Amino acid sequence: xxxxxxxxxxxxxxxxxxxxxxxxxxxxxxxxxxxxxxxxxxxxxxxxxxxxxxxxxxxxxxxxxxxxxxxxxxxxxxxxxxxxxxxxxxxxxxxxxxxxxxxxxxxxxxxxxxxxxxxxxxxxxxxxxxxxxxxxxxxxxxxxxxxxxxxxxxxxxxxxxxxxxxxxxxxxxxxxxxxxxxxxxxxxxxxxxxxxxxxxxxxxxxxxxxxxxxxxxxxxxxxxxxxxxxxxxxxxxxxxxxxxxxxxxxxxxxxxxxxxxxxxxxxxxxxxxxxxxxxxxxxxxxxxxxxxxxxxxxxxxxxxxxxxxxxxxxxxxxxxxxxxxxxxxxxxxxxxxxxxxxxxxxxxxxxxxxxxxxxxxxxxxxxxxxxxxxxxxxxxxxxxxxxxxxx
Numbered sequence: 453x454x455x456x457x458x459x460x461x462x463x464x465x466x467x468x469x470x471x472x473x474x475x476x477x478x479x480x481x482x483x484x485x486x487x488x489x490x491x492x493x494x495x496x497x498x499x500x501x502x503x504x505x506x507x508x509x510x511x512x513x514x515x516x517x518x519x520x521x522x523x524x525x526x527x528x529x530x531x532x533x534x535x536x537x538x539x540x541x542x543x544x545x546x547x548x549x550x551x552x553x554x555x556x557x558x559x560x561x562x563x564x565x566x567x568x569x570x571x572x573x574x575x576x577x578x579x580x581x582x583x584x585x586x587x588x589x590x591x592x593x594x595x596x597x598x599x600x601x602x603x604x605x606x607x608x609x610x611x612x613x614x615x616x617x618x619x620x621x622x623x624x625x626x627x628x629x630x631x632x633x634x635x636x637x638x639x640x641x642x643x644x645x646x647x648x649x650x651x652x653x654x655x656x657x658x659x660x661x662x663x664x665x666x667x668x669x670x671x672x673x674x675x676x677x678x679x680x681x682x683x684x685x686x687x688x689x690x691x692x693x694x695x696x697x698x699x700x701x702x703x704x705x706x707x708x709x710x711x712x713x714x715x716x717x718x719x720x721x722x723x724x725x726x727x728x729x730x731x732x733x734x735x736x737x738x739x740x741x742x743x744x745x746x747x748x749x750x751x752x753x754x755x756x757x758x759x760x761x762x763x764x765x766x767x768x769x770x771x772x773x774x775x776x777x778x779x780x781x782x783x784x785x786x787x788x789x790x791x792x793x794x795x796x797x798x799x800x801x802x803x804x805x806x807x808x809x810x811x812x813x814x815x816x817x818x819x820x821x822x823x824x825x826x827x828x829x830x831x832x833x834x835x836x837x838x839x840x841x842x843x
Contacts, residue, residue, distance in 0.1 A: 456554040456555075456556075457554070458487075458585055459556065459586075466528070474526055475523075477590060478515075481503065482519050484585060485499070485599075487557065490545070496516045496544060499516050501595065503516075503593055504516075505594075523536065524537065534549045535547055536552065555579040555581075559576065562576055569621075570621050573618040576614055577611075583604050588600060612638055619635050631655055632652065635651055639652070643675065646684060649669075649672050652668055653665040666720065670720060672688075716836060717806055722740075723737040725816040730819050742768070750802070759783060761791065763786040800835075803834050807836050826839070
């Protein structure tokens with residue numbers, strides 16, 4: 453049987469043998485054009501305008517006849533003696549009595565209003581191997597190239613509709629992890645779709661993973677702000693506030709931070725960066741940690757660590773001196789190795805009391821010292837301390 457695949461790199465096989473390499477790009481394009489218009493004949497004049505717009509009428513008509521002959525030669529008649537293409541004096545078209553399969557034709561059987569099983573939806577999803585006629589571009593054939601772009605939009609919209617139905621079917625069957633994964637595929641296609649983002653956060657809530665929902669919102673918000681210059685809409689912001697309030701009330705009900713067997717409160721740090729100022733990014737992260745709610749109720753990290761780190765963030769000294777725990781002044785100089793080790797001990801200590809998530813914004817340029825220390829800390833895998841790269 454003849455098989456024509458248009459999603460991804462175009463491929464045509466007959467009885468399992470690849471024949472696309474024996475066809476010119478324009479011959480392959482002509483087959484695809486006729487399949488797309490399989491329910492009607494296409495005039496040879498129209499085909500000529502698609503593929504040989506700069507040729508005179510006689511040369512263009514010859515090229516159409518030659519390519520139709522090539523198709524008939526390389527794609528044999530079926531057992532009933534039918535040919536793939538029927539031709540008349542002025543037009544030609546796909547012979548609907550000829551048996552063949554085509555991924556694009558199968559995709560046309562999908563209608564979002566119809567009801568399909570998860571397995572049916574998965575089979576349709578598997579058709580997507582890439583963009584429609586991926587990599588195909590015909591020089592000086594502007595009308596055909598524009599048609600390719602139009603079809604890509606159609607196929608992409610159908611893909612989103614299909615994934616949307618699949619995600620809803622998964623959710624109805626309480627297969628939340630699979631629904632979440634499908635929604636993430638939809639966001640890969642439409643990365644700024646706030647309706648999808650709201651559903652993702654809702655699924656994280658169903659899974660009891662509010663921290664992941666908050667994470668997701670922060671990254672999505674940053675992407676909107678950096679790439680589109682806009683903020684999330686009101687509904688998405690309300691979803692985020694609900695997650696934050698629910699997370700805080702959940703933490704409060706579980707006792708003080710650090711209690712044995714209790715869920716640790718969630719902390720999100722997004723340090724600012726100034727490339728020209730050494731240690732600025734680390735200093736800003738220390739500031740954010742010191743400002744966390746409930747921070748004063750947690751045992752402080754050892755005084756030597758605070759003294760070392762006060763070299764880059766003096767408030768660490770001030771806060772501890774206020775409690776009468778330090779008498780010496782802020783050190784005038786601290787070797788870099790002690791700052792690295794001190795920062796490690798600092799995060800290791802507070803990782804016992806908080807679930808710390810550090811957003812590393814790739815759109816900011818970090819100072820060299822902070823960047824090296826971040827790389828080191830990330831490699832050490834400190835318990836309850838996670839580094840997240842933004843998109």
